[in-house]
Structures are given as C-alpha cells and as structure tokens.
Amino acid sequence: MAEIKRRDLIVGAGALAAAGGAAVAATSSGSSSSSRSSSSSSSKPLQVDVTKGTPTLPKDHVPYSFPLASAKPTATTPGGTVTELTEKNFPIFKGNDAGVFFLVLKPGALREPHWHPNAWEMDYCVEGKGELGIVTPDGDQREQTLTVGDIGFIPQGWAHYIRNPGPGVMKFVVVFNNSLPNDIGLSTMFGGMPTNTFSQTLGVPAGTLDGARKSPKTLLIVQRRG
Numbered sequence: 001m002a003e004i005k006r007r008d009l010i011v012g013a014g015a016l017a018a019a020g021g022a023a024v025a026a027t028s029s030g031s032s033s034s035s036r037s038s039s040s041s042s043s044k045p046l047q048v049d050v051t052k053g054t055p056t057l058p059k060d061h062v063p064y065s066f067p068l069a070s071a072k073p074t075a076t077t078p079g080g081t082v083t084e085l086t087e088k089n090f091p092i093f094k095g096n097d098a099g100v101f102f103l104v105l106k107p108g109a110l111r112e113p114h115w116h117p118n119a120w121e122m123d124y125c126v127e128g129k130g131e132l133g134i135v136t137p138d139g140d141q142r143e144q145t146l147t148v149g150d151i152g153f154i155p156q157g158w159a160h161y162i163r164n165p166g167p168g169v170m171k172f173v174v175v176f177n178n179s180l181p182n183d184i185g186l187s188t189m190f191g192g193m194p195t196n197t198f199s200q201t202l203g204v205p206a207g208t209l210d211g212a213r214k215s216p217k218t219l220l221i222v223q224r225r226g
Contacts, residue, residue: 066090068102068173079109079223080164087179099176105130107166108224114185115159119178123152123162128170135159146172187219 066085073081083102087094099119103111113133123132125146132152133143145165146152154160156177164170190198191214199209 062092063090064092068100069171071102073102073104075220077219077221077223078106079221080105080111082220086181093179095179097177097179099179099181101174101176101181103162103170103172103174105162105164105170105172105221106223107164107168107170109164110222110224111162112185112187112219112222113159113161114183114188114218115157116154116176116178116181116183117157119176119181120156121154121160121181122175123154124173124175125150126171126173128164128168130170130172131163131165133161133163183218185218185220187213187215187222188217191215191217 066089068083068085071083071085074084075082081102081104085093085100085102087099093099103123105111123130123146125148127148129145129147131143131145132154133141134154135141136158144152162172190212195209195212195214196206199206202209
C-alpha cells in the first residue's frame, strides 16, 4: 500500500512539474510575443544605408546599357526612323549573337518587304500598333496586328514587312540573334536586276515598270503616297 502511494506521489509530482513548466513557458512566450509586438510597433521601418560597402573590384569600362530610344537614328526618312544597335556601336554585343533596332514609323509608312539572311527577328511593340505580314518558304502568308505589349517573330530568312496602319506613331523594338544583322529589301532586288525580269515575273506588259524607281540602295522605309 505504501509502495502504491509513493508511486502515485511521484507520478503526481512529475505531472505537476510538467504542468508548471508548460505554464511558465506559455507565460514567457506570451510575454516575449507581447514584447516583440510592442517593440515592432514602436520601431521605424528598416532602412538600408547605400553609402556603405563601396565595391573594391576594378571598374569595367565596357558599357552595358544604351539609350536606344533617345539615340540619334541611323537612318531618317520622311516615313520614319531606324536606330541600329550592333557590335559596331555597342561592343558588348560582339560574340553574344545579339542586335537591336528601334523602328519608328509614321502613320501609313511601310518598312519595305525584306528578309534577313543571317538572323531571325523578334518585334516588340512599345507604342501604337503595327501590321506584320509574313510569307513562309512553303508559300503561305499571314498578317497580324501587334499592339502595345505584343511580340511578333520571323524565322531567319523569311520575307516580311511592317506597316503602321495609324492613326498614331508606331514604335517597335526589333531584336536579332546576330550582332551584325543584314537584310535584302525588295527595293534592293529591283535596283539590282533588269526591270524586264520583274515585268515578266508579274505578267505585265513590257515597259509597264519602266517608270518605277530604281534606288541605288535599300529604301528601308517607304512613305504612303496619295
């Protein structure tokens, strides 16, 4: 009987101690939480001191940014402008298969039909809207309108054109996977081949195209006439 009482006493004491410990922990936790809450409510937002920790590595003198939209255009025409960013004026592109153009077209202006033998093209519309027309090697065609936030993609070597249907100015950021993208335009072909080859191809009477303009260089952007 005494043994049972002693055992019960020991168990009871253990339970009491555990309960007491839990109560103390809870009180302590509540007090700590309250303290943290009070401290956090009274403290000011954390501010980072950006004046400290100046980098100690030598400065790289190669520029990694370029003012594309505000730079002087590479080509200016009555219908719009093109600013070309290649390895020639942005050296970091060299060896990284990247080139960027900034194309601005006035309402009705056309980026003449052309293709890029050495690069695919991705167009990102940042202002206005543009009509993108593509002809595939299989002889199919597709036209779509890009508005702000849209992208268009033209595989390498595929013929395409870009037109601004209006009413406002159209601005595209044009990306290439070549640091020196080239292109062949329709005006380039017409200027470099006998006129009768086009008359024969198009099935029009000889002499019909004799009055058509033969440019000594790619026209790039053509203004709407009439």
